[in-house]
Amino acid sequence: MNYYIGIDIGATNTKLGIVNSNGTILKEKYFNSKAHPPKKLLKKLSQEINRVKKNYELEGIGIGVAGPTNPKEGKVYHFINLPGWENIEITNLIKNETGIDTYLDNDTNIMSLGEKEFGAGKDFKNFICLTLGTGVGGSLVLNNKIYRGSKYVAGEIGHVPININGPNCNCGGKGCLERYVGNKYIIERTKSQLKEESNSIIMKLADGNKENITPKIISKAYYLGDKLAKEIWLDTGKYIGIALTGTINLLNPEAIIIGGGVAEAGNVLFDSIYSTIQKRAMRLHKQDIKVLKTQLGEKAGIIGASVLAQGLREV
Amino acid sequence: MNYYIGIDIGATNTKLGIVNSNGTILKEKYFNSKAHPPKKLLKKLSQEINRVKKNYELEGIGIGVAGPTNPKEGKVYHFINLPGWENIEITNLIKNETGIDTYLDNDTNIMSLGEKEFGAGKDFKNFICLTLGTGVGGSLVLNNKIYRGSKYVAGEIGHVPININGPNCNCGGKGCLERYVGNKYIIERTKSQLKEESNSIIMKLADGNKENITPKIISKAYYLGDKLAKEIWLDTGKYIGIALTGTINLLNPEAIIIGGGVAEAGNVLFDSIYSTIQKRAMRLHKQDIKVLKTQLGEKAGIIGASVLAQGLREV
Numbered sequence: 001m002n003y004y005i006g007i008d009i010g011a012t013n014t015k016l017g018i019v020n021s022n023g024t025i026l027k028e029k030y031f032n033s034k035a036h037p038p039k040k041l042l043k044k045l046s047q048e049i050n051r052v053k054k055n056y057e058l059e060g061i062g063i064g065v066a067g068p069t070n071p072k073e074g075k076v077y078h079f080i081n082l083p084g085w086e087n088i089e090i091t092n093l094i095k096n097e098t099g100i101d102t103y104l105d106n107d108t109n110i111m112s113l114g115e116k117e118f119g120a121g122k123d124f125k126n127f128i129c130l131t132l133g134t135g136v137g138g139s140l141v142l143n144n145k146i147y148r149g150s151k152y153v154a155g156e157i158g159h160v161p162i163n164i165n166g167p168n169c170n171c172g173g174k175g176c177l178e179r180y181v182g183n184k185y186i187i188e189r190t191k192s193q194l195k196e197e198s199n200s201i202i203m204k205l206a207d208g209n210k211e212n213i214t215p216k217i218i219s220k221a222y223y224l225g226d227k228l229a230k231e232i233w234l235d236t237g238k239y240i241g242i243a244l245t246g247t248i249n250l251l252n253p254e255a256i257i258i259g260g261g262v263a264e265a266g267n268v269l270f271d272s273i274y275s276t277i278q279k280r281a282m283r284l285h286k287q288d289i290k291v292l293k294t295q296l297g298e299k300a301g302i303i304g305a306s307v308l309a310q311g312l313r314e315v
Numbered sequence: 316m317n318y319y320i321g322i323d324i325g326a327t328n329t330k331l332g333i334v335n336s337n338g339t340i341l342k343e344k345y346f347n348s349k350a351h352p353p354k355k356l357l358k359k360l361s362q363e364i365n366r367v368k369k370n371y372e373l374e375g376i377g378i379g380v381a382g383p384t385n386p387k388e389g390k391v392y393h394f395i396n397l398p399g400w401e402n403i404e405i406t407n408l409i410k411n412e413t414g415i416d417t418y419l420d421n422d423t424n425i426m427s428l429g430e431k432e433f434g435a436g437k438d439f440k441n442f443i444c445l446t447l448g449t450g451v452g453g454s455l456v457l458n459n460k461i462y463r464g465s466k467y468v469a470g471e472i473g474h475v476p477i478n479i480n481g482p483n484c485n486c487g488g489k490g491c492l493e494r495y496v497g498n499k500y501i502i503e504r505t506k507s508q509l510k511e512e513s514n515s516i517i518m519k520l521a522d523g524n525k526e527n528i529t530p531k532i533i534s535k536a537y538y539l540g541d542k543l544a545k546e547i548w549l550d551t552g553k554y555i556g557i558a559l560t561g562t563i564n565l566l567n568p569e570a571i572i573i574g575g576g577v578a579e580a581g582n583v584l585f586d587s588i589y590s591t592i593q594k595r596a597m598r599l600h601k602q603d604i605k606v607l608k609t610q611l612g613e614k615a616g617i618i619g620a621s622v623l624a625q626g627l628r629e630v
Binding site: 140254279 | 453
């Protein structure tokens, strides 16, 4: 049995885990990402690894971060929602302190690696991972490997346009998928469709204040039978299904694996995505296509990073 | 120097060429694709190859066809615009007659192989080929290899939706790129924007009859200063640029290589595609992106097939 360190640096928490070659997490430790400047946090992580090293023969360290990276240089360009992490050479800093080979990638690729090795992606040669949250992230596994693109920024399904004349997106584009199904746009859409005098369950769950509405509340309201909530999830699924239709016609994958907070809406959302694909994608492409939920869930970060710790394949 | 046979079976003509390992065509012979049933045509091609064999030591045979194929089994599923070619095991038939290793792929992948080895794609690890004609075809070169997908049907850029509520497409989808920029839709758009009393140069070139309008005529009219023709090409470029924006954000390629009849519209079209990408794609993705015309043009079929003749890489 080999042992690896998997690290998941998020905008709020940093999680460090000892993971064996079966993908089982033996121990976990949490750090506050915001409490330390980058180099200080990396020093603390290194100290923890040096402690672990006394009891485990470590084969490698893998790190996932919530921002665009250069995996070849082991550098993060910047962090989404965490200032101070501009152009930090993470792997060098950790390797120098610990003497152990260290690898870095963005969190969506890390999730794909975890799902590919130990989760919902095990049986597929080609699949697409999608994370639905504040932003919409994506990652591509093609011919059994992460496909990263020329500048390591491939996979931006959130910024596939689905509407020529759609609203402006933060990325500079128009009518991008994220502009319809990012958290805040789902909430916006819900608010604008709620009539003032509405007796929607959504408003009750939000204590009568529209500003309290979250995707979680819309999801709860759906399970309590709310009509508008159902409509919101059906529409959300339709938007996602249309962007995936283009992606499926282009890449002919075997499966789509979906995670992130919004995915918690469950069957109503997944069924809508699936039926949109069945209505719109090409015959051979949609035949046998699977739309699946992540299996590793919150553990995907640490477990996927431990897979990366086995070495970068083709960058 | 090694010698290969490259064959390009189109709906009208079948071209057979002797190509050396520098990609130079030494000799070409044309056959009428419609004059013979499939097995008869393949027999004639085999006879020709057996004749060539007397003067050249042939290392392999590559064949491109205008329809979906299974390159692993060397089979074409069907032909676009050529009936009778359902599920024909082309490579077996040719190999049995000639004794030479034979490989098959669809014509867009063949074009990519040619451009990658001897044309506009030489310097790129990741690029996308697009053919603009009656249909809109696509092919993906990722990590220096053709990416074919799970059922060998990847690359359908023509069926990437760009408009949620767009018109129905033949493929079963809605608002697909092809539905805006396939030959007949460019013509339809032109007709509907021509006023009856129009003194557009387009109408003059079409001898006063709207039914005579072709992309070639619209292109000619543009070069003669016609305003509507310019608008048609700018719009066509915008539609293509939007579909490519999604593809670029997803795949982060270094270049887009465009061929096919419609590409003959030239700079007005290419500039519109490029400026749409620059307006809409993500920052890192659009930086340094190249939008290029094919270099091999009509020879891409034979030359690309000769590259395939060197063997299938990863299917």
